Amino acid sequence: MKKSWMIALGLAPLIAGCSVFETNVVPPSPALTGINAQNAAWHSQIKRVQDGEAQFEPLEDARDAVAAAEAQRDVDNYGSDELAGARSALEEAEQGWQSLANKRRPDNAKLAEVAEQAHRAQRLAEIARYTAIREINLETLIAVNDKLKAREPEQSAGSAAAGAVRPISAADRELIGQKVVPDQFGDVSFETGTARIKAESQATVRQLAELLKAHPTVGVAIFGHTDNVGPSSESIDRFVAANPGLEEQAPTREDKVRAFNLALSAARARTVAQQLVENGIPARRIGARGFGDTRPVASNDTAEGRRANRRIEAVIVPGPDSPEARRARSGS
Template sequence: MNKSWMIALGLAPFIAGCSVFENNVVPPSPALTGINAQNAALQSQVKRVQDGEARFAPLDNAREALAAAEAQADVEQYAANELAGARSALEEAEQGWQALANKQRPANAKLVAVAEQAHRAQRLAEIARYTAVREINLEQLIAVNDELKARGDQAAPAAGSRPAAGAVQPVSPADRKLVGQQVVPDRFGDVSFETGTARMKAESQTTVRQLADLLKAHPTVGVAIFGHTDSVGPSPESIDRFVAANPGLDEQAPTREEKVRAFNLALSAARARAVAQQLVENGVPARRIGARGFGDTQPVASNDTAEGRRANRRIEAVIVPGPDSPEARSARSGA
């Protein structure tokens, strides 16, 4: 995959194509039903390549996921059990595949067993990788928080005075305690959207208002809004609208898979910005809010089940040091 167009596309929704996610509802993809359809789908994942060698798509996916997890910094420290489980499941899947690879049409029951172990390996590898990412980020936030505590309390402003915008503000113990907490969904609940759009569901407005009230009550903190999707792609019509709304994308000749991933990346960013906009409308200064989309790159569950996909479609809000806090000033100055 050409990484440069993906990076460029990450910026595209800021200047074009946002209406794609606000006005067009994507219908759910039809599910395969019946044992014959399931068997056909399974057999279609067996590919014959050069010299008659056979490859099995779930195994390839599991290998890639494990390689990515093993390359992740500190994964052995933070997710050793999940990584070991992924390696064990992949080894079992590989052994099962060796007995089937040379058969013209492997038995479906045996393919199912291999696919199940491959999916388990992939899921555990993804969990290991993103557990490490989360823990590393949390560790950094905790380090910042510990540094704050080591500096001690700042002098409180004079009665009736109000810090000027951009001035270093004293940090209360309550504000310090908040830094590093994931308050959405952990504290205030989920933020959800209409399918395939950045239109927030009415019941999610309460969650955003609660987050806004928290930020207004703690003026030295900020919030990072992260948008995530599952790996399911939109309808072909939605993909076409998305490509049309982002001139230049087609010039990169992306594959269907790359278009889906780009769509999900842009959709997650649009949803994160929708939450940020609602916070601003509820009285939170924009300078205290960051928003970013990760598409389907950071699953917390398997995308093979409806429950897992539901968990992966999420908004996360993490409290971070605000732009006027002492540690933010130190970071900007390189101290």
């Protein structure tokens, strides 16, 4: 494997959520609605159990979330950084709570700190767990998609997927394997160098959402792709500054461009996924992954070819509750 591939793929967990692309799909911390109201809310979540020991509900929720993440298969491969952060935040919350648990009226500021760390632990644990679930499913979905593409010369588009997968609904079965974006609904375009969807592409996302609502037994895999052209030197510098681990590997400019394109494609795929969620599609039915410039469909030597390579693909796949997806998760 080329060094540039190693750098780009090795940094994928680090750069996937880079803010340089102006996208944010991580839920924020609970917003304060007034100091007195918030303090009262924290105190109301302190419960006394039968033996007199005090329990703090945000801390209990964080413990449950971390335990669930630790039990998730392959979380160490796909969500290790988030899980480590969750454990660290939980440890801080535990330590802070130990000094408050036996006090009749805990200090408001310290209680708020414990709550904040507990919420942070919970969020990071949930991100770790669902990242692992998504990535496990995507490995299967990508394999299915590649298999369907290999069969395309032999079968028509309407029947290519008929023998590949069998989701619950007979009507939905016809959709499996279809690349509805861009083939049916058109392209999804972004502002240059960002993960902001252009206004004219919003209709495409809404059409995809309506399709998914009408066919509840299927899911969708969102794949982001770029051409091999790099951004401006200024954008590269901002990107490297936002990802110090990249510079430590002494990359060439080609390596930086490939890493940038990989991160940009992932950010764009996640933006589409987030907008589907905002249009009412459950997140568990959506997978998102970026491939950078590694899967061109045309030559990058021409403007037309590069335009074709800058794309979002949305492929209809078995839904998470279908027998196929369940078998994939269980490994059978």
